[in-house]
Amino acid sequence: MQKLYLPQLAVIDQIVDETADTKTFTMHFDNPHYNAEFRYLSGQFVEASVLGVGEAPFGFCSNPNRTGTFAVTVRAIGRVTRAMHAMHPGDLLGIRAPLGNHFPLQEVQGYDILFVAGGIGLPPLRSLIEPMLDMREKFGRFTILYGARTPADRVYKTRLEEWAQRKDLTLLQTVDVPDETWNGPVGVVTTLFERTHIDPAATVAFTCGPPVMIRFVIQDLLAMGFPEDHIISTLERYMKCGVGKCGHCAIGHKYICVDGPVFSWRQIKKLPER
Ligand SMILES: Cc1cc2nc3c(=O)[nH]c(=O)nc-3n(C[C@H](O)[C@H](O)[C@H](O)COP(=O)(O)OP(=O)(O)OC[C@H]3O[C@@H](n4cnc5c(N)ncnc54)[C@H](O)[C@@H]3O)c2cc1C
Ligand code: FES
Incomplete structure (x- = not known):
């Protein structure tokens, strides 16, 4: 039984530097029975x-x-995230999970x-890309469009290379500011749409990234003719309890921590502020 109110101790197995301010933490629960039973779904959070x-x-x-371990990718922006970035393999975190819908x-x-995906929006999508x-x-056709500020700001560079080698998917990447290593497209992620073949009626789109990027992506997808429930995104909100009790994450009548964070555009457009 997974306990959502009580943090469980998790041991950090590995910390990978992704960019100058972002690291991926792979961990497992210290309690072997809890760890063996622990399951989660793509889109959920800790x-x-x-x-x-x-x-x-x-x-x-x-x-x-892949049971036995799980991972989160964290950008250092404040107290908790900077403290995580100062940690080492073998250190302990408290984890309440799995939270939210999927x-x-x-x-x-x-x-x-x-x-x-834009920047640090790729991590939650990776948890769906890999099981797919x-x-x-x-x-059917499988396309990943990824935009980042600079080539160095891309997360999962090794995995991106592996995806680029696959014949059964199309990966296109773009950066806002190229450097001498970059010979790919330059511009915002929506400029990649014209380089891909997309049949809106037959496609489901998943998008995650900075709010301004998501707004332009959804605008373009709607203009292409995507049905509103074929556009799936995630919403971020200040959270406290994560289990629908404190009201911190409310937007109108929805609690992002339990009704979300995954929503279709048909659902998002009904929210009072978006
Ligand atoms: C469902 C969900 C999933 C998330 N997934 C990831 C993830 O995979 N990787 C990742 O790096 N981050 C993710 N975040 C954001 C992450 O939770 C925040 O960066 C983190 O809470 C910051 O904590 P802190 O103590 O380091 O910052 P604080 O010291 O609390 O704050 C530092 C600054 O960041 C601002 N801030 C903090 N939290 C938020 C927020 N939720 N929205 C807007 N501004 C905020 C504060 O106002 C302040 O200016 C997610 C958030 C949600 C709600
Ligand atoms: S974070 Fe408490 S209700 Fe959502």
Whole structure:
């Protein structure tokens, strides 16, 4: 039974530097029975606490099919995230998980799949991309569009190279500011749409990234003719309890921590502020 109110101790196995301010933490629960039973779904998130500092939410970035460990990718911006960046393998975190709803996976079988990610928006989408690639034959055309500020600001550079080698998916990347290593496209992620073949009626799009990017992506997808419930995104909100009790994450009648963070555009457009 997974306890959502009580943090469970998790041991950090590995910390990978992704960019100058972003690291990926792979961990497992210290209690072997809890660890063996622990399951989560793509799109769900954890509340991670650094003992004596505080707690903060992070989306799973790992493949839910790979049990035994799980991972989050964290950008250092404040108290909890900076304290996490100062940690080492073997250190302990408190983890409450799995929280929130999840991306539709079974429901989108048979469709072409389009991912549009910006910067640190790729981690939660990676937790969906990888289980989808585990059953690649269940989907049609598979396209990943990724935009970052600079080449160095891209997360998962090794994994991006692996995806780029695959014949059964299309990965296109762009940066706002190129450097001498970059010979790919330059510009915002929406400029990649014209380089891809997309059939809006047959495609489900998943997008995650900075709010301004998501706004332009959704605007373009709607203009292309995507049905409103074929555009899936995640919403971020200040959170405390993560389990629908404190009201901190409310937008209108929705609690982002339990009704979300995954929503279709049909649902988002009904919210009072978006
Ligand atoms: C469902 C969900 C999933 C998330 N997934 C990830 C993830 O995978 N990786 C990741 O790096 N971050 C993620 N975040 C954001 C992450 O939770 C915040 O960066 C973190 O809470 C900051 O904590 P802190 O103590 O380091 O910062 P604080 O010291 O609390 O704040 C530092 C600064 O950041 C601002 N800030 C803090 N939290 C938020 C927020 N939620 N929205 C807007 N501004 C904020 C504060 O106003 C302040 O200016 C997610 C947030 C949510 C709600
Ligand atoms: S964070 Fe408490 S209700 Fe959502």
